[in-house]
Amino acid sequence: MATTLTPKQTDAPSTDGGGFDDVGDGGYGGDDGRGGGWSNELTPPPEGYSLAIRLTIVSITMLFLALTSAYIFNRARLQPLVTPRVLWVSTSFILASGVTMELARRALRRRLEDRFRLWISATMLLGLCFLGAQIVLWKRLVASGFYVNKNHHSGYAYIFTGLHGAHLIGGLIALAYVMARRPASWTAVRRRVSVDATALYWHFLDGLWIYLLILIFYWR
Amino acid sequence: MSEEIQALPQIKKPATFIGKYVFSRDHKIIGLQYFFLALAAALAGTLMSLLIRLRLAWPQERWPLLEMIFPNGFSDGLMKPEFYLAMVTMHGTMMVFMVLSVAPQSAFGNYFLPIQIGAREMVFPRLNMLSFWLTFASFVVLIAALFVAGGAPIGGWTFYPPLSAIASAGPGQGAGADLWLVSIGVFCLAAFLGSINFIVTTLTRRTKGMSLMRMPLTCWGWFTTACISLLAFPVLLVAGLLLFLDRNFGMSFFKPAGLVVTGQVIEGGGGSPLLWQHLFWFFGHPEVYLVIIPVMGVISHVMATFARKPVFGHRAMVTAMLAIGALGFLIWGHHMFVSGMNPRLGLAFSVLTLVIGVPSAVKTFNWLGTLWGARIRFTTPMLFAIGFVSLFVSGGVTGLVLGQMALDMVFHDTYFVTGHFHMVMGVAAVFGIFAATYYWFPKMFGRMMNETMGKLHFWLTFAGVYAIFVPFHLLGIAGHPRRYADTLWFDFLKPLEPLHIFITIAAFVTAAAQLIFAGNFLLSLRKGARAGDNPWEATTLEWTVATPPPMENFAGRLPVVHRGPYEYSTPGAAKDYSMQTESLD
Numbered sequence: 001m002a003t004t005l006t007p008k009q010t011d012a013p014s015t016d017g018g019g020f021d022d023v024g025d026g027g028y029g030g031d032d033g034r035g036g037g038w039s040n041e042l043t044p045p046p047e048g049y050s051l052a053i054r055l056t057i058v059s060i061t062m063l064f065l066a067l068t069s070a071y072i073f074n075r076a077r078l079q080p081l082v083t084p085r086v087l088w089v090s091t092s093f094i095l096a097s098g099v100t101m102e103l104a105r106r107a108l109r110r111r112l113e114d115r116f117r118l119w120i121s122a123t124m125l126l127g128l129c130f131l132g133a134q135i136v137l138w139k140r141l142v143a144s145g146f147y148v149n150k151n152h153h154s155g156y157a158y159i160f161t162g163l164h165g166a167h168l169i170g171g172l173i174a175l176a177y178v179m180a181r182r183p184a185s186w187t188a189v190r191r192r193v194s195v196d197a198t199a200l201y202w203h204f205l206d207g208l209w210i211y212l213l214i215l216i217f218y219w220r
Numbered sequence: 221m222s223e224e225i226q227a228l229p230q231i232k233k234p235a236t237f238i239g240k241y242v243f244s245r246d247h248k249i250i251g252l253q254y255f256f257l258a259l260a261a262a263l264a265g266t267l268m269s270l271l272i273r274l275r276l277a278w279p280q281e282r283w284p285l286l287e288m289i290f291p292n293g294f295s296d297g298l299m300k301p302e303f304y305l306a307m308v309t310m311h312g313t314m315m316v317f318m319v320l321s322v323a324p325q326s327a328f329g330n331y332f333l334p335i336q337i338g339a340r341e342m343v344f345p346r347l348n349m350l351s352f353w354l355t356f357a358s359f360v361v362l363i364a365a366l367f368v369a370g371g372a373p374i375g376g377w378t379f380y381p382p383l384s385a386i387a388s389a390g391p392g393q394g395a396g397a398d399l400w401l402v403s404i405g406v407f408c409l410a411a412f413l414g415s416i417n418f419i420v421t422t423l424t425r426r427t428k429g430m431s432l433m434r435m436p437l438t439c440w441g442w443f444t445t446a447c448i449s450l451l452a453f454p455v456l457l458v459a460g461l462l463l464f465l466d467r468n469f470g471m472s473f474f475k476p477a478g479l480v481v482t483g484q485v486i487e488g489g490g491g492s493p494l495l496w497q498h499l500f501w502f503f504g505h506p507e508v509y510l511v512i513i514p515v516m517g518v519i520s521h522v523m524a525t526f527a528r529k530p531v532f533g534h535r536a537m538v539t540a541m542l543a544i545g546a547l548g549f550l551i552w553g554h555h556m557f558v559s560g561m562n563p564r565l566g567l568a569f570s571v572l573t574l575v576i577g578v579p580s581a582v583k584t585f586n587w588l589g590t591l592w593g594a595r596i597r598f599t600t601p602m603l604f605a606i607g608f609v610s611l612f613v614s615g616g617v618t619g620l621v622l623g624q625m626a627l628d629m630v631f632h633d634t635y636f637v638t639g640h641f642h643m644v645m646g647v648a649a650v651f652g653i654f655a656a657t658y659y660w661f662p663k664m665f666g667r668m669m670n671e672t673m674g675k676l677h678f679w680l681t682f683a684g685v686y687a688i689f690v691p692f693h694l695l696g697i698a699g700h701p702r703r704y705a706d707t708l709w710f711d712f713l714k715p716l717e718p719l720h721i722f723i724t725i726a727a728f729v730t731a732a733a734q735l736i737f738a739g740n741f742l743l744s745l746r747k748g749a750r751a752g753d754n755p756w757e758a759t760t761l762e763w764t765v766a767t768p769p770p771m772e773n774f775a776g777r778l779p780v781v782h783r784g785p786y787e788y789s790t791p792g793a794a795k796d797y798s799m800q801t802e803s804l805d
């Protein structure tokens with residue numbers, strides 16, 4: 001009595017494409033013991049992407065928590081420092097990029113392809129501007145004698161901003177990937193889920209920056 | 221007969237050798253890559269430990285032959301103390317990171333997690349490939365540390381500053397120490413990527429009917445460990461990064477003010493070496509559990525198979541694993557009792573440390589419960605599983621001694637600690653790796669391993685490790701410090717020399733016994749009896765697929781699961797085992 005289930009095939013796998021989603025079949029999540037209720041479809045588990053990005057965020061949070069504890073342990077709190085004004089420029093860039101990211105995400109949900117591309121480009125541009133402004137910020141800080149090894153506070157300031165920037169570059173690469181990949185080469189669901197995951201990551205970096213801003217420049 | 225889900229779209233098969241075996245995305249190939257990497261590291265680590273033992277047993281002996289191999293490590297045939305310390309450091313790092321953190325989790329986990337949950341692949345096969353190659357790079361960089369000017373670092377695997385923060389603190393503390401840090405940093409990245417893959421695969425790729433509680437305990441072990449990795453490795457990465465900056469960019473996060481090293485006043489200052497201890501052990505304690513938890517999973521799995529009984533207290537086993545994983549993050553302070561911490565804080569750490577003994581004991585009693593009244597099949601993997609329990613108990617008991625502040629004041633940094641962790645982590649985990657290898661070898665390579673050689677290997681190794689590591693405790697009780705190259709300089713250590721000689725002989729015999737394993741492995745690979753699909757009459761999904769499993773594991777179909785993982789000797793059943801895919805009626 002071999003019952004063989006032939007699931008509906010809604011999503012052909014891309015055997016060649018980029019990304020990590022080489023395998024097209026989906027999990028059933030094992031129905032978690034409730035029996036039945038499993039999906040008959042073969043879409044990739046969309047929660048896979050968002051789960052992966054959430055886990056990444058957890059891990060990065062641990063990284064910054066560990067650094068914050070070290071910062072506190074070293075008693076590295078704020079030393080007298082003139083806050084360069086470019087700080088506000090970079091902050092506005094990253095906040096604005098959060099908004100455009102959200103607009104891009106919504107545009108995709110409503111299947112407005114052109115607008116989606118527009119807003120993603122804007123997000124990338126703002127991200128790049130943020131990085132540029134951060135470099136100017138570093139230069140200003142160095143010019144005011146705030147060297148990396150001046151004191152603990154300065155050291156941590158560069159580590160925090162540097163690591164944040166490095167993670168933002170990762171976000172830019174993800175955005176570039178979402179932009180560059182032909183819509184036809186992956187399914188709408190998978191595309192949307194990837195964009196959602198990227199957006200989540202981007203908002204996280206946004207929030208992280210606000211946290212770092214307060215920690216480095218205001219918290220005593 | 222069984223239900224199946226059919227006709228999945230095929231993954232394109234790699235055509236070239238490089239695509240198939242080098243930059244492979246097949247989780248089974250990646251698992252084997254990790255496995256052989258760990259074997260290579262184990263070989264290197266073992267040879268290093270033998271060098272360590274030579275110096276401890278015969279500190280004044282000359283070894284002209286060894287001098288020819290390591291011209292910088294010896295002078296006039298005598299082993300230099302810095303070479304001894306470099307070997308101690310590299311042995312520890314090699315074993316803890318490249319063997320024990322790789323083999324149980326990344327090697328066997330990669331190979332068997334997807335099969336056991338009924339998936340065709342890990343969720344992110346490319347990421348998986350990247351994790352392996354990062355781990356490999358990390359291994360290469362670590363090995364490279366042996367060959368740079370000054371040689372390998374001498375600070376021990378815990379790499380305590382301030383001396384590790386200062387390049388002039390000794391030979392090996394220059395370029396060697398930098399490479400060590402780079403290697404560990406890369407390893408952290410690899411572990412992060414791997415853990416994401418494991419968690420997402422476990423949560424989203426289980427086949428129909430594979431509920432969480434129907435997962436074999438191996439999968440629970442890999443899952444728990446992946447969660448620990450995800451949270452612990454970032455902290456080590458931070459510690460390594462800060463130390464790297466201290467060393468190379470004139471920072472002093474770890475260097476206290478007014479430090480004088482080898483007659484020189486060190487610039488900077490105002491940092492704290494204790495910061496490293498906190499960061500390192502916040503990672504380090506969970507690290508020891510992320511070594512042992514996947515092993516615990518393997519042991520339960522093997523034990524159920526050969527006891528022909530369900531694992532006693534399956535749910536308690538899962539809960540205990542998760543509890544150990546979570547509590548592991550709260551007890552790092554027990555490595556720092558003598559750091560001058562507030563005794564009240566120490567007491568808190570001490571109590572929490574003893575609390576973690578509870579889930580550990582739950583697991584132990586459940587293993588004994590599984591064996592109780594069983595008609596045990598004493599195969600080689602089963603012997604290693606039982607040996608594991610013995611070692612875990614022997615080492616756990618000394619953990620309870622060390623977990624008490626007052627006692628740890630005496631035993632800290634003595635051979636007692638070395639004895640404790642070699643029993644409970646080192647050798648116990650190695651027994652888990654052997655159990656897994658003997659158990660899954662037929663599935664991975666299609667042939668059985670030789671039982672006679674396997675049993676000989678087991679008994680020699682079992683006797684050997686006790687002969688080596690029980691005396692460690694005696695040394696520790698006599699006050700013998702860890703990581704001392706010169707035992708003859710101290711009067712109170714001189715009478716211990718015969719014990720050292722005994723240990724060294726035992727170590728060489730035990731190491732030689734591993735040649736039996738190597739021989740068995742190679743011989744069985746070519747000449748072993750052909751294994752069927754289910755040679756052990758086991759129940760879980762890896763035994764439903766062909767031997768060795770084809771690409772995508774289930775040949776275009778997915779199994780449907782109807783039962784829990786360990787239905788052995790069910791009353792009223794026709795056979796003494798029911799596979800997970802067998803329907804209930």
Ligand code: HEM
Binds near residue numbers: 573574620631640
């Ligand atoms: C009942 C459970 C356990 C207790 C109470 C316990 C307690 C301790 C304590 C207090 C120390 C610090 C000793 C010192 O440095 O003065 C220690 C060291 C250590 N333990 Fe355990 N332990 C337990 C189980 C384990 C397990 C399961 C593992 C590994 C799988 C493990 C691995 C280690 C290692 C590697 C060290 C030494 C690290 C080093 O200094 O190089 N322990 N243990």
Ligand SMILES: [Cu+2]
Binds near residue numbers: 504
């Ligand atoms: Cu510990």
